[in-house]
Amino acid sequence: MKRVVLLVIVTFLMVSMILPQTSIFGANEVQLRFLSLQVGVHPEAPWLEKTVNDFNALNKGKIKVIIDGVAGDQACWEKLRTDAAANTMPDLFTLKADRSEFDVLAQSDRVVDLNSYLKADAEFKKKLNDPGSLETYTYKGKLLGVPYAKAYVGIYYNKTLFAKAGINSFPVTWDEFFAASDKLSKMGVAPLALMTGENSWTSALMLAHLIGTSGPEGLKWLQTSPKDQKF
Known part of the structure; x- marks a missing residue:
């Protein structure tokens, strides 16, 4: 049934x-x-x-x-x-x-x-x-299904360090994000801190967003599942 x-x-x-x-x-x-x-x-x-x-x-x-x-x-x-x-x-x-x-x-x-x-x-x-x-x-x-909730993932950033690096606003594209990261790196500041212990959850979220928003091919790849699981 x-x-x-x-x-x-x-x-x-x-x-x-x-x-x-x-x-x-x-x-x-x-x-x-x-x-x-x-x-x-x-x-x-x-x-x-x-x-x-x-x-x-x-x-x-x-x-x-x-x-x-x-x-x-x-x-x-x-x-x-x-x-x-x-x-x-x-x-x-x-x-x-x-x-x-x-x-x-x-x-x-x-x-x-x-x-x-x-x-x-x-x-x-x-x-x-x-x-x-x-x-x-x-x-x-x-x-075959509908969503019951949405999850919003936030990013915290240091406005003082952004200002020192000459970054006037938070980046809204990946190109802007990596450009801002380069500016922070040149100041000797680690541009990004992600969870890497236990299950690396925030790292996985970051990579998923990067791949899924890179274009149609990235989204398709992200939604592709292994074919070896069958009942």
Whole structure:
């Protein structure tokens, strides 16, 4: 059975607006298993719990979402892979913004195409307001997921050092960025400090932004996943 990829919590809110108008639910309450890593000490756990509780209260007697929590990115992903292999996929689930994980599931042909739901609710589609993400999570014309949040990555800079180096404003292009870095280097100042211990998260973000914004080819490369992962 195909299941809905819930890259966003609002996906099942959308389902609640569309499906109750049909006879699919009948007279009995439908229970949906939602596999999520946003549990325990995860910073999004309180938000998810409240959202699900609010949804269940709004749809009492019709639809009930039950959170199946698995703490940790890798543990949750392995649980999803195991469920897919056993054909016991959850009804709803989240994924990281990771093209490799998405492609594995897309190729399994066990995920619902959401295009018809968005066409049936133009107002909901307008609220997404993120055509780039919709394109990212489209596979062979099928929309298999929608984003539930955006992450904004900030950069801190030292205005005093910028002024001493003759840099009047923060660079807005990569050419300007590297030119500013060269000026700081000539002053004997390290132009950039990135996290390189543990998981090198900020370094990975910086490189991803550099590659993804370098042009169409860079973005395509960034969205290309390994082909050796299959169910």
